[in-house]
Amino acid sequence: MDENHSLAISLFSEILMADQLARARLGKALPKGMELSHFSVLNHLARAGLERSPAQLAKTFHVTRGAMTNTINKLEVAGYVHVRPDWDDARRKMVAISPAGRKARDAALASIIPMISEVVTELGGDRVRAALPILREFRGKLEIED
Numbered sequence: 001m002d003e004n005h006s007l008a009i010s011l012f013s014e015i016l017m018a019d020q021l022a023r024a025r026l027g028k029a030l031p032k033g034m035e036l037s038h039f040s041v042l043n044h045l046a047r048a049g050l051e052r053s054p055a056q057l058a059k060t061f062h063v064t065r066g067a068m069t070n071t072i073n074k075l076e077v078a079g080y081v082h083v084r085p086d087w088d089d090a091r092r093k094m095v096a097i098s099p100a101g102r103k104a105r106d107a108a109l110a111s112i113i114p115m116i117s118e119v120v121t122e123l124g125g126d127r128v129r130a131a132l133p134i135l136r137e138f139r140g141k142l143e144i145e146d
Contacts, residue, residue, distance in 0.1 A: 039108045042081075
């Protein structure tokens with residue numbers, strides 16, 4: 001097997017396994033009843049500070065509109081987001097984080113920060129800083145294919 005093929009398989013294997021392990025650890029650290037997809041959407045809305053349409057959120061998270069609608073519906077039932085009609089296009093909806101959603105996101109962050117900070121401490125800040133540009137470029141290469 002070509003060395004590049006072997007290297008590519010090793011890279012993808014490590015990233016996929018790291019993703020699986022990170023999701024499992026984050027899922028255990030999140031507050032009871034909160035899923036990683038819920039936290040991700042709340043965190044995005046809190047950081048963006050703007051409303052987003054379900055289609056925009058689906059594109060951001062690289063999921064189907066149906067999957068995003070399901071997540072938004074669960075967040076709305078929990079009182080974590082407000083969903084309103086788009087005044088310019090009645091066919092669309094707009095989603096914003098609610099005060100309760102902000103509190104839930106902050107509680108989730110408080111529960112996961114110790115775990116993720118410990119990983120960075122164990123690896124070393126300099127090594128993590130050195131890895132980030134490579135991981136961002138890797139992600140960028142995959143996003144181009146979407």
